[in-house]
Amino acid sequence: MLDQRLGLPSASSIERLKLCPGSVRQSRGMPEFRTPEEIEWAESGDRIHLWLRAPGFIDLVTEELDIAKACWEQRERLILDLYPNWEFIDEKIIKTEHRMWLRRESGAHYFSGQTDWLAYMGDHTAIIADYKTNRGEQDAPDSNMQLRTLAVLAANEKDWKVEQVYVSIIQPLAGQPEVCVYKRSELIAAFRQIGEIIAATNKDDAPLNPGHKQCRYCPARINCPALAAVVERVARTNTADLAGMPAPQFEKALDDCRAAETKIKLVKAKAKELLKIDPSFLPTYFLDGGKAVREVTDPGGLFAFLVGKGWIDRELFIGKCVGVGIGDLTNALRERNEWTEAETKENLKEAEAFIDLKPQDRSLKKRKEAANV
Numbered sequence: 001m002l003d004q005r006l007g008l009p010s011a012s013s014i015e016r017l018k019l020c021p022g023s024v025r026q027s028r029g030m031p032e033f034r035t036p037e038e039i040e041w042a043e044s045g046d047r048i049h050l051w052l053r054a055p056g057f058i059d060l061v062t063e064e065l066d067i068a069k070a071c072w073e074q075r076e077r078l079i080l081d082l083y084p085n086w087e088f089i090d091e092k093i094i095k096t097e098h099r100m101w102l103r104r105e106s107g108a109h110y111f112s113g114q115t116d117w118l119a120y121m122g123d124h125t126a127i128i129a130d131y132k133t134n135r136g137e138q139d140a141p142d143s144n145m146q147l148r149t150l151a152v153l154a155a156n157e158k159d160w161k162v163e164q165v166y167v168s169i170i171q172p173l174a175g176q177p178e179v180c181v182y183k184r185s186e187l188i189a190a191f192r193q194i195g196e197i198i199a200a201t202n203k204d205d206a207p208l209n210p211g212h213k214q215c216r217y218c219p220a221r222i223n224c225p226a227l228a229a230v231v232e233r234v235a236r237t238n239t240a241d242l243a244g245m246p247a248p249q250f251e252k253a254l255d256d257c258r259a260a261e262t263k264i265k266l267v268k269a270k271a272k273e274l275l276k277i278d279p280s281f282l283p284t285y286f287l288d289g290g291k292a293v294r295e296v297t298d299p300g301g302l303f304a305f306l307v308g309k310g311w312i313d314r315e316l317f318i319g320k321c322v323g324v325g326i327g328d329l330t331n332a333l334r335e336r337n338e339w340t341e342a343e344t345k346e347n348l349k350e351a352e353a354f355i356d357l358k359p360q361d362r363s364l365k366k367r368k369e370a371a372n373v
Contacts, residue, residue: 004099004114009198011113011149018145018197019214021206027220035269038217045133049116052131053096066331067133070172070341075117075129077342078168078177082127093120100153102194111198113146113153116170123161126154132171141167141180148182148190155187162187172341212258212366221263222270231260258366326355 009017009024016023034042050058051068060068079086095118102111117129128150132138141147144167151165163184168177182190200206208226215221234256242250274281296302299322306312312321334344348355 014149015145016214020209021200022208024201030219048133091122124163126165128167135173151182152191215262234260
């Protein structure tokens with residue numbers, strides 16, 4: 001597949017480049033290997049993005065279509081919130097899946113970024129919407145380096161006549177979008193930062209600085225010596241000493257674990273891939289057949305059968321055998337009534353007496369750090 005980035009750094013990797021300048025050198029020439037889950041998410045995201053670019057061009061499964069329509073609805077609502085008279089504005093240009101470039105004085109490309117949806121309102125205002133089709137955590141627009149970089153590229157494309165750029169992440173599975181606006185002075189400061197980041201990656205001694213965020217999708221994580229050292233450090237951690245370990249040292253150990261997991265996950269995925277090709281490749285490991293799970297495929301038919309036999313009644317069946325997921329219920333109501341996402345949410349408020357919050361196991365998360373602009 002043709003690499004539209006021409007093998008050069010891009011906005012999607014800007015935070016990795018900032019956190020680990022040496023990753024550019026280390027990953028040069030490395031193939032991009034993804035786990036099966038990552039491939040599945042990426043392929044589904046590609047299909048949804050294609051639908052958003054040309055609705056109806058591709059058939060989506062129900063879940064993907066729901067996400068695609070929600071992305072569309074949220075984007076349209078966001079635009080109308082910013083510009084209620086949007087449809088009557090003549091001087092606007094809309095671009096989808098649009099790649100923008102930074103070039104040196106010689107004309108040579110050295111950096112790019114691709115927007116999912118971009119609108120120019122004359123030469124002085126731009127709006128960028130970035131679609132995220134999964135549930136993965138994203139930095140807020142005002143601290144999201146990828147969005148800020150895309151804003152810079154949009155300003156640069158208009159020869160820096162742009163006075164302001166609105167940016168937003170459209171991620172229906174995470175709720176409603178937030179908007180951030182970058183003014184000219186902030187765009188200029190961000191442009192300078194991009195230059196500093198790229199310059200740092202070009203140094204022969206650019207350091208490798210492993211961490212969960214920068215290693216997660218780095219092509220070099222399979223053979224990076226710095227990440228390998230982190231894995232080794234985790235293996236040497238004395239768990240008996242953790243209770244008495246100073247908080248900063250304990251937090252560093254947790255940071256190491258999160259970084260090490262990116263490689264451990266990749267090694268396991270690679271092993272599965274190779275064993276599928278040659279089951280004898282790893283003599284002491286094998287792929288089990290997976291456990292078959294019995295599943296009710298026709299709840300209505302099963303209910304009628306059980307009631308007909310006199311084995312169960314309606315109250316017992318609904319009370320003990322039926323679980324209704326909020327996501328499934330929301331999708332069903334939207335499909336049945338042709339409601340928008342906002343209408344569904346509002347109408348469901350009338351049913352709150354039947355819905356309750358269920359406590360979940362608390363997961364361990366790292367507090368977000370403010371991005372340096």
